[in-house]
Amino acid sequence: MKPSVLSEDDVEQFVEKGFVLLREAFPAEVAARVREFLWKEMGLSPDDPSGWTKPLIHLKHAYEGPPFTDSFTPRLCGALDDVMGPGRWNPKTTLGWWPVSFPGFEHPPWKEPETGWHIDGIQFHHHVNSPDQGLLPIFLFSDIAPGGGGTVLDVGSHRIAARILHEAEPDGLHVQELGKRVAQHPFQQIVESQGRAGDVVLIHPFVRHARSMNTGSSVRFICNPCFVLKEPMNLKREDPAEYSPVERAIVEALATA
Numbered sequence: 001m002k003p004s005v006l007s008e009d010d011v012e013q014f015v016e017k018g019f020v021l022l023r024e025a026f027p028a029e030v031a032a033r034v035r036e037f038l039w040k041e042m043g044l045s046p047d048d049p050s051g052w053t054k055p056l057i058h059l060k061h062a063y064e065g066p067p068f069t070d071s072f073t074p075r076l077c078g079a080l081d082d083v084m085g086p087g088r089w090n091p092k093t094t095l096g097w098w099p100v101s102f103p104g105f106e107h108p109p110w111k112e113p114e115t116g117w118h119i120d121g122i123q124f125h126h127h128v129n130s131p132d133q134g135l136l137p138i139f140l141f142s143d144i145a146p147g148g149g150g151t152v153l154d155v156g157s158h159r160i161a162a163r164i165l166h167e168a169e170p171d172g173l174h175v176q177e178l179g180k181r182v183a184q185h186p187f188q189q190i191v192e193s194q195g196r197a198g199d200v201v202l203i204h205p206f207v208r209h210a211r212s213m214n215t216g217s218s219v220r221f222i223c224n225p226c227f228v229l230k231e232p233m234n235l236k237r238e239d240p241a242e243y244s245p246v247e248r249a250i251v252e253a254l255a256t257a
Contacts, residue, residue, distance in 0.1 A: 001085065001244060005078035014083055015249045018158040018204040021195055022079045026071040031141040031197035033067035035221055038098060038141075046219070055105035055214070062096030062225075071095065071139060076200060080227065083202055084134045085244035090228045095139070099211065101149040101220040106213035110147035112190050116210040117154070118179050119161060120226070127172040128165035131229035134246060136203040141221035143196045149214030150193035151201070151222070158206035159253035160185050165206075166254050182208055197221075204249055 003011050006020065014020040035046070041059060044051045072092070080089060124132035144150045164181045165173060173181070192212060193201050203209070214220055233247050235254075243251060 003082040025200035059098035062094035068095040129233040134229040138201040148216035149220040154208040156188035157208040158204040161206035162253040
């Protein structure tokens with residue numbers, strides 16, 4: 001599969017490390033309109049920190065229409081094709097949920113989280129080829145500087161999870177059991193997601209990750225929607241060139257087990 005938005009190096013990074021940052025996936029102006037809406041939903045003001053009384057507010061809603069769906073630009077959708085495969089994923093008409101992280105509750109120096117590490121997918125039973133989550137994208141609706149509460153990733157952990165799920169077939173695993181088995185392996189390399197409003201971090205669905213403390217001075221707005229595949233992943237394609245990068249990462253992990 002030849003990528004249309006990502007570079008060949010981007011694709012190789014995604015396969016090997018389990019993530020890649022897509023710069024300017026959608027306009028910063030769209031991010032600003034989304035933040036304005038979310039401030040109103042929370043009943044708070046960006047200009048009045050005295051109302052920020054909690055370190056985290058989780059808006060457990062998926063919103064329809066503009067400005068939320070304005071983030072699904074041709075550039076972003078092309079990158080989604082590049083990692084999940086053209087025509088292999090279901091487009092979304094909503095965007096949610098929203099863990100809004102506030103500064104002032106944790107102070108520098110920033111530290112790697114000791115708890116909260118997990119693999120997404122509480123809503124389904126996991127198999128090595130599950131279609132229920134084809135990608136874990138982190139949409140940045142605010143700038144996230146170092147120490148600003150960015151999602152932390154265990155680089156390369158998708159390969160560990162792939163092998164664990166393969167060994168558990170045909171029964172598969174509940175996500176909690178999957179997390180426990182992955183936790184028996186040491187961390188590979190921890191990376192803090194950073195970027196600017198309008199960027200999207202494209203993450204393999206098997207990557208172990210966690211929320212980190214916001215030791216910065218800005219409120220962090222992100223969203224991590226679940227993209228569902230139209231069919232289970234095919235890990236035995238006749239033509240290896242037809243593997244999506246999501247699939248290829250799994251196939252290569254199993255081949256080097």
